[in-house]
Amino acid sequence: MAVVKSVKIDGQDIHIFNSAIYVFETNSNFTLELDLIVSELVVKKYKKEDNLIIEIELDDGRVLNSIMHVKVLAGGLPQLNLYCDLDDPDDYYYLDRVSESDAWFPNLEEGITIEEIRKVEMPDEDIILKLKLPIDQVEWLKKQKKSMLNELFKEFIYEYWKKLDQ
Known part of the structure; x- marks a missing residue:
């Protein structure tokens, strides 16, 4: 072959x-x-x-x-x-x-x-989340750049995921 x-x-x-x-x-x-x-x-x-x-x-x-x-x-x-x-x-x-x-x-x-x-090769995929947050958090999120928010959420999810697996 x-x-x-x-x-x-x-x-x-x-x-x-x-x-x-x-x-x-x-x-x-x-x-x-x-x-x-x-x-x-x-x-x-x-x-x-x-x-x-x-x-x-x-x-x-x-x-x-x-x-x-x-x-x-x-x-x-x-x-x-x-x-x-x-x-x-x-x-x-x-x-x-x-x-x-x-x-x-x-x-x-x-x-x-x-x-x-x-x-x-890890693919990235767009996702739309609907959240209910306090107005000060919403205002802060709206001021942030998309790339920074992507990294923030990736880190948060991976850290949270690790804790659940332990």
Whole structure:
């Protein structure tokens, strides 16, 4: 089985947590498939794209360049499936072939947790809170910069969270 060493999407290196590259065979055609476990940030960045320029470096030194379609795979972890049609699958003799009737299919999620992924790239998400506070606290909050409030709440929540876990 070929091992993916690195992947660039539109010239940008992405961090991959696990991957599988193979030739997928159906009755009518062959596709080059690259399944990736990536961060939530990578999925968010590329999920609405139709085609991406992909550079795949394999452990044996081979480099594959292709324009590939992107599909977000459902599952517990953030996953992308990149694929493109192949004219001649024999050009990829060094990759495993998987057919739609095969029982074998790569399980990329095994041994990886979302917590491990978030240690590498933690996504930030906007949230709107409705609070009832004394007017002096409301006035103080309104005077603060958003970035300072973000840090204040992050620190407060992490400290409070630690106390609850003890």
